[in-house]
Amino acid sequence: MVCWSVGVMERGKMGPKRQLWVLYIAIVLGILPCSSHAGAKVTGKLSVYVVNYPLKYFAERVGGEHVRVVFPGPADEDPADWVPDIKVIADYQKADLILLNGAGYARWVNRVSLPRSKMVNTSAKFKDQYIRTKGAVTHSHGSGGEHAHEDAAFTTWMDFNLAAKQARAIAVAYGRKRSTLKNTFEKKIIELEKDLFALDRNIKVLVSNNQSQPLIASHPVYDYFARRYGLNIKNVHWEPDQVLTDQLWMELQKILKTHAAKWMIWEGDPIQESIAKLKSVGINSLVFNPCANVPQKGDFLSVMQKNVKNLAVAFE
Amino acid sequence: MINIRQLEFHYQIGGFRLSIPEFSVERGERLAVIGPSGSGKTTLLNLIAGIIIPERGTIGVNNVKVGELNDAGRRDFRITHIGFVFQDFELLDYLSILDNILHPYRISGALTLNKKVHAHAAALAQEMGIGDKLTRRPNDLSQGEKQRAAICRALLPQPKLILADEATGNLDPDNKTLILDLLFRAVEDYNTTLLTVTHDHELLKRFDRVVDFKDFRL
Amino acid sequence: MLDSLYIAWKYISFNKLKTTTLVACIALISFLPMALQLLLDESERQLMSRAAVTPLVIGAKGSSLDLVMNTLYFGDEVPELISMASVERVENMDLAMPIPLYVRFGTRGNPIVGTTPDYFEFRGLIVAAGRQMALLGDCVLGAKVAEILDLKPGDSLVSSPENLFDLAGIYPLKMKVAGVLAKSHTTDDLAVFVDIKTAWVIQGLGHGHQDVTRLKDPTLIYKSSESNVAATAKLYHYTEITKDNIDTFHFHGNLGQYPITAVIAVPYDEKSGTILRGRYLSKQETRQIVKPREVIDGLLQDIFRIKNVLDAVISVVALATALAIILVFALSLRLRQREIQTIFKLGCSRLTIVRLLLSEIFITVLISGVFCGAMIFTVNQYANEIVRMLFIR
Numbered sequence: 001m002v003c004w005s006v007g008v009m010e011r012g013k014m015g016p017k018r019q020l021w022v023l024y025i026a027i028v029l030g031i032l033p034c035s036s037h038a039g040a041k042v043t044g045k046l047s048v049y050v051v052n053y054p055l056k057y058f059a060e061r062v063g064g065e066h067v068r069v070v071f072p073g074p075a076d077e078d079p080a081d082w083v084p085d086i087k088v089i090a091d092y093q094k095a096d097l098i099l100l101n102g103a104g105y106a107r108w109v110n111r112v113s114l115p116r117s118k119m120v121n122t123s124a125k126f127k128d129q130y131i132r133t134k135g136a137v138t139h140s141h142g143s144g145g146e147h148a149h150e151d152a153a154f155t156t157w158m159d160f161n162l163a164a165k166q167a168r169a170i171a172v173a174y175g176r177k178r179s180t181l182k183n184t185f186e187k188k189i190i191e192l193e194k195d196l197f198a199l200d201r202n203i204k205v206l207v208s209n210n211q212s213q214p215l216i217a218s219h220p221v222y223d224y225f226a227r228r229y230g231l232n233i234k235n236v237h238w239e240p241d242q243v244l245t246d247q248l249w250m251e252l253q254k255i256l257k258t259h260a261a262k263w264m265i266w267e268g269d270p271i272q273e274s275i276a277k278l279k280s281v282g283i284n285s286l287v288f289n290p291c292a293n294v295p296q297k298g299d300f301l302s303v304m305q306k307n308v309k310n311l312a313v314a315f316e
Numbered sequence: 317m318i319n320i321r322q323l324e325f326h327y328q329i330g331g332f333r334l335s336i337p338e339f340s341v342e343r344g345e346r347l348a349v350i351g352p353s354g355s356g357k358t359t360l361l362n363l364i365a366g367i368i369i370p371e372r373g374t375i376g377v378n379n380v381k382v383g384e385l386n387d388a389g390r391r392d393f394r395i396t397h398i399g400f401v402f403q404d405f406e407l408l409d410y411l412s413i414l415d416n417i418l419h420p421y422r423i424s425g426a427l428t429l430n431k432k433v434h435a436h437a438a439a440l441a442q443e444m445g446i447g448d449k450l451t452r453r454p455n456d457l458s459q460g461e462k463q464r465a466a467i468c469r470a471l472l473p474q475p476k477l478i479l480a481d482e483a484t485g486n487l488d489p490d491n492k493t494l495i496l497d498l499l500f501r502a503v504e505d506y507n508t509t510l511l512t513v514t515h516d517h518e519l520l521k522r523f524d525r526v527v528d529f530k531d532f533r534l
Numbered sequence: 535m536l537d538s539l540y541i542a543w544k545y546i547s548f549n550k551l552k553t554t555t556l557v558a559c560i561a562l563i564s565f566l567p568m569a570l571q572l573l574l575d576e577s578e579r580q581l582m583s584r585a586a587v588t589p590l591v592i593g594a595k596g597s598s599l600d601l602v603m604n605t606l607y608f609g610d611e612v613p614e615l616i617s618m619a620s621v622e623r624v625e626n627m628d629l630a631m632p633i634p635l636y637v638r639f640g641t642r643g644n645p646i647v648g649t650t651p652d653y654f655e656f657r658g659l660i661v662a663a664g665r666q667m668a669l670l671g672d673c674v675l676g677a678k679v680a681e682i683l684d685l686k687p688g689d690s691l692v693s694s695p696e697n698l699f700d701l702a703g704i705y706p707l708k709m710k711v712a713g714v715l716a717k718s719h720t721t722d723d724l725a726v727f728v729d730i731k732t733a734w735v736i737q738g739l740g741h742g743h744q745d746v747t748r749l750k751d752p753t754l755i756y757k758s759s760e761s762n763v764a765a766t767a768k769l770y771h772y773t774e775i776t777k778d779n780i781d782t783f784h785f786h787g788n789l790g791q792y793p794i795t796a797v798i799a800v801p802y803d804e805k806s807g808t809i810l811r812g813r814y815l816s817k818q819e820t821r822q823i824v825k826p827r828e829v830i831d832g833l834l835q836d837i838f839r840i841k842n843v844l845d846a847v848i849s850v851v852a853l854a855t856a857l858a859i860i861l862v863f864a865l866s867l868r869l870r871q872r873e874i875q876t877i878f879k880l881g882c883s884r885l886t887i888v889r890l891l892l893s894e895i896f897i898t899v900l901i902s903g904v905f906c907g908a909m910i911f912t913v914n915q916y917a918n919e920i921v922r923m924l925f926i927r
Contacts, residue, residue, distance in 0.1 A: 086665070086668050086669065090668060093651055093668070107781075110731065110785065111669065111731070111781075111783055112669055112729075113650065113651055113669070113729035114650070114651065115650055115651040115652045115655065116632070116633070117631045117632075117650075118652075176628075365879065388883065391881045391883055394880070394881040395881025395882075400879055402876070406873075408873060410545045415544065419877070420881065421537075423537070423877050423882035423886055423890075424880075424886070426881070429537070
């Protein structure tokens with residue numbers, strides 16, 4: 001605009017006063033679009049930062065094109081253990097919304113500064129339903145009473161009814177930020193809830209066949225799942241990609257004495273050696289991926305649907 | 317120079333009356349007026365200077381009827397035509413000697429202070445032997461030096477008449493002689509007239525004429 | 535005219551003692567009411583401008599003035615503490631954005647303000663150097679604090695013990711300066727900001743230490759069982775949060791019960807603000823909600839009432855001083871009668887004499903004016919600090 005106006009002035013050989021007016025008008029016209037663009041930014045996409053993949057999925061399902069959801073954790077690290085660096089923390093601080101899982105998930109949150117007004121604890125509404133973990137070694141200072149770290153299990157999304165509540169909390173948060181889009185978000189959350197409730201129903205039906213059968217879980221990440229669907233699960237601490245040690249095998253043997261499980265639920269694909277060893281004592285393996293991080297293939301829903309199919313085998 | 321006819325004057329408070337039928341002083345004359353205290357010698361000087369005006373009679377100074385001028389006229393006439401020398405010098409403590417000498421030029425619009433006047437003041441002071449004291453204050457000078465400074469102040473506007481009221485009254489004998497010498501020299505050098513009020517009978521023989529004031533009082 | 539001024543100047547500079555006394559009297563009596571007004575205007579500006587932009591403050595019931603002074607101006611008087619539950623209560627009401635504040639501790643004479651990053655956005659504070667606080671143990675300095683303490687990002691700052699004699703009390707914490715704020719010309723320039731959790735670490739409610747389940751030194755363990763390990767007092771608590779030990783930092787108990795001094799509530803709109811205020815009206819309520827503007831208005835009214843009394847006193851003193859000055863001039867005139875008579879005799883007009891005397895008065899008043907102006911200028915330069923000293927700290 002300014003270059004055009006300079007050209008006009010040169011071609012027309014205008015007087016100085018006229019030249020100034022042309023330049024002034026050009027500048028004003030040049031600025032107007034920029035300012036309107038700047039104005040558009042304010043009502044543009046919500047920038048949403050999350051602490052794990054399930055929340056990312058829920059946030060994207062509910063927000064659609066109106067949100068930009070970011071989970072900056074690396075793909076090969078458990079989000080529960082991941083700690084962001086200062087640059088990433090700064091990105092979180094600049095977000096419009098920071099979605100937290102709650103129940104002590106992402107301990108790094110307690111050691112950083114985040115704007116409280118942007119933080120949404122998606123499980124706050126069902127705090128009373130958190131599962132307190134037993135067996136954690138507490139510590140205290142001096143001869144005074146115990147000051148236990150009251151750890152809670154944090155894989156709340158594994159109870160699909162609670163997952164729906166977390167998703168609903170996201171929709172409410174979106175509605176606060178973009179009140180004109182409340183109806184849009186409502187439509188989307190209803191659709192997501194349908195999918196999650198379908199999963200919930202399917203599993204309930206699935207496990208009704210042999211609900212009380214003893215099961216072993218490779219990691220204590222199925223607490224909410226077990227509670228919701230009434231499953232009898234005991235936990236070990238086995239990594240799917242690591243060779244079983246004698247000690248780990250001994251621990252399993254101890255459990256099997258009073259908990260004769262026939263199935264081991266793995267959070268990821270186990271190595272053949274582990275499958276074979278379990279098979280040798282009559283334990284089959286199935287994978288029920290908690291999907292805490294971004295899956296290599298598919299999305300949260302497709303992964304869970306696959307999980308349900310895998311689980312079905314144990315309850316046939 | 318001075319011509320007084322049928323002069324009558326009295327102070328409202330105190331009842332002092334002065335009556336002078338006739339009195340004159342020639343140009344260039346060195347006149348001494350003597351008389352007892354309270355006889356009106358200073359009153360005469362004030363009448364001649366136009367500080368006070370008579371009830372009757374005329375006072376002519378340098379052919380100007382002083383009594384007939386208005387206040388401003390008399391002031392201007394006084395400062396341009398008459399130089400005063402006082403018994404107590406009446407120098408201002410807070411001004412330097414040079415500023416004291418130049419003082420009349422700063423308090424009257426009838427006189428214009430310029431570089432020429434400055435130079436004249438310095439020359440006058442040099443003549444009086446106090447050329448090196450111009451930046452000092454009166455308190456730093458001796459009595460004689462102070463009176464010399466006062467004489468410079470009186471002479472600077474080149475007055476036609478010098479009125480000296482007991483100019484040697486507060487001086488030691490050497491300084492009295494010196495001051496009188498300076499006054500007499502000024503009369504010659506500047507073609508001025510000197511009218512001195514004095515109590516000092518030792519100095520009278522040096523004057524051209526001596527007038528006894530007791531003849532003028534009613 | 536110039537001659538009159540010249541002579542007047544000579545007289546004035548000769549009579550140094552008299553002139554100095556007169557100048558001092560006139561300068562002081564002129565300075566006092568102006569300085570008072572200046573300080574009051576500055577205090578009104580400082581106090582009211584801050585109060586006007588802070589919608590609501592929630593704190594423990596008690597002195598609303600102490601609450602507002604501590605919350606807005608980081609005054610020394612710490613109000614009764616409330617808990618983070620007050621913040622959660624406001625959040626749950628969904629009527630306002632709550633910003634917790636914990637203004638209790640200090641460092642090298644400057645207040646430490648424990649808060650959240652929301653505070654900076656609310657106050658429009660921008661980081662001029664370094665970065666915003668991100669990690670536990672970070673602090674962000676107000677512009678003036680950084681200037682006075684000569685600190686920049688990367689430096690460290692140790693919190694001051696609350697009580698010199700309470701050796702078992704609050705430990706000093708070595709904080710890392712993450713950033714320095716741009717000048718805001720408000721109280722924020724004089725504060726050291728930390729995350730509210732860092733403030734709790736300073737208090738000792740949060741701490742970091744070695745993993746008690748992996749201690750090798752037996753003297754560090756008081757009692758050990760399968761479910762709990764009790765450490766002795768010998769167990770060292772870290773006094774600095776580094777990247778190596780930050781993961782050991784933890785908080786015991788329920789964070790909802792952790793203490794704060796106040797909550798700034800920023801209502802979403804006027805109606806929400808009114809409703810919010812209504813929620814705290816119950817007689818059983820243990821918290822109070824105040825409009826800082828109203829509290830400061832009340833304070834300023836009191837200050838102005840005192841000012842009126844001071845004005846009256848100063849007026850009387852000014853009158854006495856004026857009379858004394860007139861007396862000095864009158865006596866001086868009397869003493870100079872002879873001088874006046876002499877110059878009159880020499881040929882000076884009465885008008886010129888009056889002009890000479892007026893010139894002396896003019897120069898005296900002018901010099902007094904210059905001194906008064908210089909003093910007012912100095913007070914103006916330091917008005918901010920003086921007001922803080924008088925009304926806030």
